Structures are given as structure tokens and as C-alpha cells.
Amino acid sequence: VTLIPIATLTSTYSSTPTYTPTPAGPEGIYPNPIRGDGTAYLRIKLDNPGDVQMQVWTVASRKIAEWKFSSVPAGVNELPFEARDKWGTPIANGLYFLVATVDQRRTIYKLLILR
Numbered sequence: 001v002t003l004i005p006i007a008t009l010t011s012t013y014s015s016t017p018t019y020t021p022t023p024a025g026p027e028g029i030y031p032n033p034i035r036g037d038g039t040a041y042l043r044i045k046l047d048n049p050g051d052v053q054m055q056v057w058t059v060a061s062r063k064i065a066e067w068k069f070s071s072v073p074a075g076v077n078e079l080p081f082e083a084r085d086k087w088g089t090p091i092a093n094g095l096y097f098l099v100a101t102v103d104q105r106r107t108i109y110k111l112l113i114l115r
Contacts, residue, residue, distance in 0.1 A: 027043045027044055027045055027076075028042075028043050028109070029041070029042055029043070029081075029098060029109050029111060030043065032110075032111060032112060033111075033112035033113065033114045034083045034111070034112070034113050034114070035114050035115070036115060037082075037083065037090060037115075038083060039080050039081065039082050039083070040080075040081045040083065040111070041078040041079065041080055041081065042054060042078070042079045042081060042098065042100055042109075043076065043077070043078050044072075044076070044077050044078075044079065044100065044102060045075065045076045045077075046072060046073070046074050046075065046077065046102065047074060048074050049071055049072060049073050049074050050071075050072060050102065050103055051068065051069065051070050051071070051072065052068075052069040052072050052077075052079060052100065052101070052102050053066070053067070053068050053069075053100070053101040054066070054067045054069075054079065054081065054098060054099070054100050054101075055067075055098070055099045055101075056081070056085075056091070056096050056097070056098055056099075056111070057096065057097045057098075057099060058094070058096060058097075059094070059095055059096070059097070064085040064086060064091065064096075065081075065084070065085050065086050065091075066086060067079075067081070081098070083113055090115070091113050092113065092115075093113055093114055093115050094112075094113055095110060095111070095112055096110075096111045096112075096113065097109065097110060097111065098111045
């Protein structure tokens with residue numbers, strides 16, 4: 001299953017956020033849906049080394065997990081996402097949004113958990 005980003009949100013401190021319907025930075029999540037206690041991977045391509053932040057949100061706008069990866073090397077990288085919340089508890093079945101931030105660019109992905 002190939003996941004296509006649903007939005008890219010770009011903002012700076014001096015302007016209002018702008019919506020861009022094309023992907024920028026992160027290239028996708030696999031496998032999706034996540035079944036059982038599996039691990040998914042966010043595949044990203046970086047032009048330069050940098051930091052990557054991943055957040056998982058519920059459809060009710062509640063942040064349930066967050067990871068920060070420092071000094072990710074340039075090139076294609078795969079960052080792991082275990083289907084667990086910030087307390088280590090397995091995430092329940094359902095639809096979630098994974099927000100990936102690379103160089104102040106945010107890309108939002110749909111993520112489905114099936115246990």
C-alpha cells in the first residue's frame with residue numbers, strides 16, 4: 001500500500017501558514033496499515049543532514065506520541081515508528097495522523113492501525 005501525503009503545511013514566525021497539496025521532504029510510511037504490534041517506517045529523503053520530528057495525532061486532535069531524530073544523514077532514511085503511545089502502551093485500532101517535520105516543513109500522513 002502506498003500512502004500519499006494529504007497536505008504539506010509551511011509556516012514561519014512572520015507569516016500565516018500556507019497549504020501546499022504536494023509532498024515536500026518525507027516520502028511515505030510503510031507498511032500501512034500497521035497490523036498487530038508491528039513497526040512502521042517513515043521513509044524520507046534529505047538533501048542535507050538535519051533534524052526530523054514525528055508526531056502522531058488522533059482524529060480528535062490529541063497528540064499521543066512524539067519522536068525527535070537528531071543529525072539524520074543526507075539521503076534516503078527510514079525512521080521507525082512502533083505502534084505505541086508516549087507511555088509505551090500499544091495504540092488502539094483506528095485512524096491517526098503522522099506529522100513529519102523536516103526543515104520547518106510539515107507533511108501529514110494518514111496512518112491506520114489494525115490489531
